[in-house]
Amino acid sequence: MIGPVMPLDALRPSSLVDQATQRLREEITSGTWAVGTKLPGETALASTLGVGRSTVREALRALAGAGLVQARQGAGVFVTATTPREDWPTRLRQSAITDIYEVRAMLEVEAAQLAAQRRTPDDVIALNDAMDRRRHAAAGTNAEFVDADISLHAAVVAAAHNPVLTGLFTEFLPSLRKGLVDLLELAGLRAADPHDGEDSHAALVDAVARGDADAAGDILRTELEQTLARLKAV
Template sequence: MPLDALRPTPLVEQAIDRLRAQIAQGEWPVGTKLPSENALAQALGVGRSTVREALRALAAGGLVQPRQGAGVFVIATTPTEDWPTRLRQAALTDVYEVRMMVEVEAAHLAARRRTDDDLTALRAAMDGRRAAAAGTHAEFVDADIALHTAVIAAAHNPVLTALFTEFAPVLRKGLITLLELVDLRSHTPNHGEQAHAALVRAIEDGDAERAGAVLRDELTETLGQLLAM
């Protein structure tokens, strides 16, 4: 199928879409070398800089690979999903199972590594969670996640922190939905108060095993509720 000239704007996005479609349709099979930048620019009716940007985007998506001195070659017909996209599309229960693995270990580390500043932050987050019990489901979930974020921070592991940051938006959406469907807070607005207070006390006491066990039990209960939805 021949390439048609593109509309004036937005050129880079159009070039990416057109080239991606050509690759998906088998115009250039895997292992094939793409036409030169000049040839692509002429076919699309754009400048070489636009083609260059489009090829960079396709390379980032795992569709093509530039080879020094040889050109740009097709290496896949479907783009590789990035981590945030994969998280957004994953089942919440799958995300939650991984969350348990991450957070239980984080609780162990937090109990061993927490500083005075960490304890101050944990107590403030616990107070914030209690105060949010009078608010909406969204406000309560935000306060709950803030407390868990404080536990992660107390572990002093930047990889754990980055991983939980990626999880947080997916967890937030799922937990709000859970509260709306199950209405766990109709009789207990501060749902999970005892478990979270016990978690903070275990970290304060430096008891890694108790901190991990408390958090595992709390997350296991929530996972069970998610599986029952």
């Protein structure tokens, strides 16, 4: 069945694709268009929303990515769900930082052990440079310190030379950064020691550089478990 023409006002000129996507999403998630409903054609939607067909096309593509609609060759676009499918970044943003940190610990300990086995001379240089940046960032803001800390951990993961591990770690970064900045702000951990964790991180870099996989894994596991305990205590 063809859905009704929506009584919508024309959209503002800014962020048209986002606005069109949101407006159409609301019609679907509210139940105005039930599962199985065929949406009006691009021309009708463009006229109703006051945008071009290309904007409508992009909006429908976004809705398809969320699992809400599906285009059927020669038949049109149909509603397939009224609840959007959460993508991985969205799920991470909505997850508790402690849950994310537990998974991070599992990934990074393995990455540190692999890094110790696979590091190259260039990796060692990158690790030492990242350690220096972390040390110097102690004089900066909490956000600057966290950024330098994450860069060091990213250098360890990169030295493992496993693109899947690198990709997974990258997905965690936005949520990790926010959680760590919040931890430092709320707990005031750097008030007494601006160089929080410097010794353990220096030991980690040394273990990877020496090729000691067991030591690298143990050092990082201990460091991450201590941070997780702090997060749970906040």
